[in-house]
Amino acid sequence: MAGRAQPVRGGTVEPMIEAHELTKCYGSTRAVDGLSFTVRPGLVTGFLGPNGAGKSTTLRLILGLDAPTAGTATVGGRPFRDRRRGLRDAGALLDASAVPAGRSAAAHLTALGRGNGLRAARVDAVLEEVGLAGVARKRVGGFSLGMKQRLGIAAALLGDPAVLIFDEPVNGLDPEGIRWVRGLFRGLAAEGRTVLVSSHLMSEMENTADHLIVIGRGRLIADTPVAAFVERGARPRVAVRTPSAAALTAALTVAGGSVTSGRDGLLEVTGLTAAGVGDLALAHGIAVHELAPRRASLEDAFMELTADSVDYLAGDLS
Amino acid sequence: MTSVRTAARPLDLVAAEWIKLRSLRSTYLVLLTGVAAAFAIGLLVCNADAGQWTHVRPGQPSPVDPMADSFVGFSVAQLLFAATGVLALTGEYSSGLIRTTFAAVPARRAVLAAKAAVVSAVTLAVGLVTALASFLAGQAILSRQHLGISLSHPGAERAVMAAALYLVAVALLGMGLGALIRSAAGALAAVVVLLFLAPSFLHGTSQWVIDIANVLPSNAIRRLASLQAWPHAPSITQAIVVIVVYPLVALAAAAYVIHRRDA
Numbered sequence: 001m002a003g004r005a006q007p008v009r010g011g012t013v014e015p016m017i018e019a020h021e022l023t024k025c026y027g028s029t030r031a032v033d034g035l036s037f038t039v040r041p042g043l044v045t046g047f048l049g050p051n052g053a054g055k056s057t058t059l060r061l062i063l064g065l066d067a068p069t070a071g072t073a074t075v076g077g078r079p080f081r082d083r084r085r086g087l088r089d090a091g092a093l094l095d096a097s098a099v100p101a102g103r104s105a106a107a108h109l110t111a112l113g114r115g116n117g118l119r120a121a122r123v124d125a126v127l128e129e130v131g132l133a134g135v136a137r138k139r140v141g142g143f144s145l146g147m148k149q150r151l152g153i154a155a156a157l158l159g160d161p162a163v164l165i166f167d168e169p170v171n172g173l174d175p176e177g178i179r180w181v182r183g184l185f186r187g188l189a190a191e192g193r194t195v196l197v198s199s200h201l202m203s204e205m206e207n208t209a210d211h212l213i214v215i216g217r218g219r220l221i222a223d224t225p226v227a228a229f230v231e232r233g234a235r236p237r238v239a240v241r242t243p244s245a246a247a248l249t250a251a252l253t254v255a256g257g258s259v260t261s262g263r264d265g266l267l268e269v270t271g272l273t274a275a276g277v278g279d280l281a282l283a284h285g286i287a288v289h290e291l292a293p294r295r296a297s298l299e300d301a302f303m304e305l306t307a308d309s310v311d312y313l314a315g316d317l318s
Numbered sequence: 319m320t321s322v323r324t325a326a327r328p329l330d331l332v333a334a335e336w337i338k339l340r341s342l343r344s345t346y347l348v349l350l351t352g353v354a355a356a357f358a359i360g361l362l363v364c365n366a367d368a369g370q371w372t373h374v375r376p377g378q379p380s381p382v383d384p385m386a387d388s389f390v391g392f393s394v395a396q397l398l399f400a401a402t403g404v405l406a407l408t409g410e411y412s413s414g415l416i417r418t419t420f421a422a423v424p425a426r427r428a429v430l431a432a433k434a435a436v437v438s439a440v441t442l443a444v445g446l447v448t449a450l451a452s453f454l455a456g457q458a459i460l461s462r463q464h465l466g467i468s469l470s471h472p473g474a475e476r477a478v479m480a481a482a483l484y485l486v487a488v489a490l491l492g493m494g495l496g497a498l499i500r501s502a503a504g505a506l507a508a509v510v511v512l513l514f515l516a517p518s519f520l521h522g523t524s525q526w527v528i529d530i531a532n533v534l535p536s537n538a539i540r541r542l543a544s545l546q547a548w549p550h551a552p553s554i555t556q557a558i559v560v561i562v563v564y565p566l567v568a569l570a571a572a573a574y575v576i577h578r579r580d581a
Contacts, residue, residue: 080421095414115422117327
């Protein structure tokens with residue numbers, strides 16, 4: 001990534017993405033509903049929410065593709081619609097399948113770059129960077145989804161922008177590709193760029209993001225560092241194994257815990273700490289064979305926080 | 319460490335659109351089909367007339383309109399030139415690429431203008447060759463029976479120029495409709511109805527039929543490409559105005575809408 005731009009253009013305005021009371025209505029549906037957040041440089045910010053939460057709409061509002069019903073979205077302090085050459089300010093991968101099937105990868109990127117006054121050498125550089133140099137002259141229509149993702153990422157990198165936006169960039173990538181893209185995002189953030197990555201898969205963000213913005217039904221649910229999100233979101237759990245499951249369950253319930261029992265006398269307790277469970281067992285003279293606090297995964301925290309805002313919940317329809 | 323930045327110029331956008339247009343096979347396919355249709359149909363019609371009027375002597379008034387004969391194929395060619403304009407925009411809408419384009423260049427009207435410039439230049443160049451070749455080849459065939467005219471005949475040069483400009487006009491009209499309708503099928507249907515079907519429905523001598531027919535682009539070009547006017551035909555000036563106004567109105571509406579609508 002040598003030769004990339006200074007992260008801060010002109011030294012005055014930070015390349016932040018800011019949304020203020022951002023609202024977008026389609027008819028009576030509020031796809032985005034009073035969203036306010038700031039995406040800062042130097043971090044990978046995960047933009048999370050269930051399907052239909054309004055993530056893609058928000059990204060289009062940020063890039064000036066759609067006009068907000070109310071509120072504002074700015075990049076580097078200005079609405080994006082005012083830009084003359086967008087690629088140099090913000091690179092975006094919005095939809096990997098939105099490519100010109102009949103054009104070669106090189107022709108597609110050359111046209112994009114040329115419109116922003118970028119030199120043709122940049123095209124070779126980004127194609128090399130995303131690993132598509134070997135198929136530069138091939139028609140994009142024959143690309144796999146993973147290759148199209150790489151092409152979309154190449155387009156986002158083309159203008160060497162201080163702000164990068166990726167909408168579901170991991171879809172279709174193979175495990176090697178996923179590892180590569182994580183490294184790429186971290187590298188871009190380390191260079192001081194603002195990196196916003198949307199996903200509906202919490203587990204994806206756990207390994208990539210430093211900061212999370214979580215939305216559901218168009219509203220902000222959380223805007224927090226990843227670690228804080230896990231703590232806040234999921235109640236801590238304790239696993240305890242005992243030969244006297246019934247007796248311990250009764251004792252734990254009385255003490256205010258809630259217990260679910262698994263196989264071989266394994267109980268899962270919420271509402272009590274591991275120390276509390278151990279002390280209680282000792283007080284009742286119940287043997288404990290195993291006692292461990294279970295760290296909640298990001299996935300659990302996410303499910304818990306967004307449970308109320310999931311639009312399409314699989315369930316029993318009978 | 320070479321800089322990736324150079325000065326921003328409208329010419330960059332024109333260059334970008336030129337790369338887009340020439341890097342798609344469909345561009346060549348559609349335009350070449352248009353050229354072939356104009357040329358081949360004109361030749362067939364001229365050949366048929368030359369075969370029918372075998373006893374015309376030099377200096378005798380021509381029983382056919384030799385100029386109109388050689389441009390008959392433009393009624394088909396116009397659809398393919400219009401399709402070139404339509405596809406220049408709707409191709410990006412149907413693939414979703416338009417969002418990539420407008421995120422890269424948020425000044426959407428500048429993109430539209432650059433596309434219009436490139437489509438104009440390409441269709442003008444191809445259109446001039448098509449018009450000239452259709453005219454010269456057609457007249458060569460007709461001249462075997464002393465029916466043909468030369469390029470120096472009054473109105474002939476104007477007809478060739480008008481035929482070429484007409485192809486540019488319909489391409490820009492197609493592009494404007496493509497921007498408004500955002501679907502290739504919809505915009506092409508509109509083009510076919512306006513340029514191809516409407517004139518065949520408007521036959522008669524009622525004043526309102528004549529009034530409508532005279533503001534149709536296809537009648538305007540028919541007038542400019544004919545040696546003789548037919549009853550109630552539009553004037554030369556009126557015909558030129560009609561041909562110019564359609565693409566201007568379509569592009570103006572497109573420029574208005576493209577800026578306001580969500581991409």
